[in-house]
Amino acid sequence: MAAKVKNTGAAMPRLNKERGEFLFRNLAAMWQGRHNGGYLGGLIAPQQEHMPYDARGNSELTLRFLTFAALVMRGSVRSDAVLAFVHEFWLCRPEYFDLAVLAKTRPEDLLEAFRTTAEKTYPQRINGFVGSGPLSYKADEFARSLVQNGKIITREFDGDPRRIFAGAKSFAEVMSRTRLNGIGTKIMSLWALWLLEFRLIEESFTVPGVVDFHFMRLLTANGVVEFETRPLREVITQQNQKRFSPHLHHHHAARVGQKITDYIAYWSAELLEELGLSSYDVSHGSWFHSREFCKRYPGNRATSNRGHARRRDLVITGFADLEALRRGIGWPDRPNYCSGCPLASTCKLSIPNVSYYRTGVLIVLGPRVKQPTTESPIITDLPRDFRKLREAKRLEGLARKQPAVKAPEDRQLPLLLSGGP
Numbered sequence: 151m152a153a154k155v156k157n158t159g160a161a162m163p164r165l166n167k168e169r170g171e172f173l174f175r176n177l178a179a180m181w182q183g184r185h186n187g188g189y190l191g192g193l194i195a196p197q198q199e200h201m202p203y204d205a206r207g208n209s210e211l212t213l214r215f216l217t218f219a220a221l222v223m224r225g226s227v228r229s230d231a232v233l234a235f236v237h238e239f240w241l242c243r244p245e246y247f248d249l250a251v252l253a254k255t256r257p258e259d260l261l262e263a264f265r266t267t268a269e270k271t272y273p274q275r276i277n278g279f280v281g282s283g284p285l286s287y288k289a290d291e292f293a294r295s296l297v298q299n300g301k302i303i304t305r306e307f308d309g310d311p312r313r314i315f316a317g318a319k320s321f322a323e324v325m326s327r328t329r330l331n332g333i334g335t336k337i338m339s340l341w342a343l344w345l346l347e348f349r350l351i352e353e354s355f356t357v358p359g360v361v362d363f364h365f366m367r368l369l370t371a372n373g374v375v376e377f378e379t380r381p382l383r384e385v386i387t388q389q390n391q392k393r394f395s396p397h398l399h400h401h402h403a404a405r406v407g408q409k410i411t412d413y414i415a416y417w418s419a420e421l422l423e424e425l426g427l428s429s430y431d432v433s434h435g436s437w438f439h440s441r442e443f444c445k446r447y448p449g450n451r452a453t454s455n456r457g458h459a460r461r462r463d464l465v466i467t468g469f470a471d472l473e474a475l476r477r478g479i480g481w482p483d484r485p486n487y488c489s490g491c492p493l494a495s496t497c498k499l500s501i502p503n504v505s506y507y508r509t510g511v512l513i514v515l516g517p518r519v520k521q522p523t524t525e526s527p528i529i530t531d532l533p534r535d536f537r538k539l540r541e542a543k544r545l546e547g548l549a550r551k552q553p554a555v556k557a558p559e560d561r562q563l564p565l566l567l568s569g570g571p
């Protein structure tokens with residue numbers, strides 16, 4: 151059973167149920183269609199791809215791997231990179247996947263184990279901000295919270311993390327059972343999905359959507375969530391303003407704090423339950439679609455000093471020029487990925503790929519621009535990483551296999567967020 155949407159008292163964004171239904175049905179269809187060469191055909195979820203071979207088919211080891219991965223997952227890191235690193239850590243230091251051992255470990259020893267694993271895994275990139283792999287961003291904090299959470303699960307749940315979820319009547323009940331350091335609704339939702347996927351717990355409650363950047367971008371661009379936006383300089387702390395070149399500070403943005411994330415998570419659980427859809431399908435559809443397709447829409451591009459800076463010194467230096475795109479400048483010499491997208495009729499905003507992870511703000515550049523010269527709706531040139539995962543024949547007719555879910559009437563579109571650029 152889904153939990154009721156919590157009213158936190160903070161100014162919450164408006165939510166459009168009709169648009170939510172359209173988006174969720176399409177995302178679920180995208181992910182479900184992967185088995186027969188459909189829109190996301192051939193893709194493998196990272197928790198499957200990076201599951202160690204000795205843990206496959208072994209529920210105890212699978213639980214250990216997923217628990218460790220969930221406990222180091224954060225909004226500030228890429229989940230597939232974390233799972234790949236946790237896989238390496240499993241091969242190098244398997245003892246730390248035992249919660250009883252973890253609970254008695256000194257954080258500095260764990261940190262050193264991260265460092266030596268990273269040294270072995272990324273020898274060519276050991277200097278600079280990738281020094282400890284994807285965990286290097288606040289690696290000491292990860293080590294401390296891992297040990298602390300290991301202690302909490304050992305003490306409160308007899309070392310069995312399944313007890314956090316087992317038999318709960320709602321997601322709110324899961325969240326009320328414990329308070330793990332650094333783990334909010336997003337990671338708890340993801341963790342629950344993994345445990346359900348590997349049949350480590352029974353389904354007794356509705357898991358919310360995993361409210362990460364990709365989910366938020368799709369909800370916002372497709373008019374499901376309507377934020378009040380204000381100039382970046384007004385919604386961001388002075389410290390975080392340094393992460394953007396000053397000439398970008400006039401762009402409009404919405405701050406997405408924990409209360410808003412929770413509000414949207416509980417709302418999504420209600421809607422998923424009502425529609426009979428699974429968060430597993432919708433969340434995976436959202437993650438893959440946004441990171442592979444939306445990311446490549448030229449209006450979602452941003453530039454940074456990455457490559458010349460350590461991660462903590464990373465600065466966003468530019469955003470896509472929507473006016474130039476409108477004039478036909480800056481498009482690839484082939485149909486862009488939006489041209490075959492099932493969401494093209496409702497996706498109305500340009501939301502760049504950057505900043506959310508580090509600063510918690512969603513930049514809204516303006517209305518999404520359609521490629522003026524697109525003639526064919528068929529995508530023929532998929533991203534390189536898709537190529538690795540698909541058979542070439544699956545590329546044919548990709549756009550024709552998109553899920554056929556009817557878009558809501560256009561009159562409903564909230565479109566330009568109030569105060570937009």
Ligand code: SF4
Nearest residue numbers: 443444488491494497
């Ligand atoms: S139209 Fe483009 S930006 Fe919008 S959801 Fe589709 S791929 Fe993403």
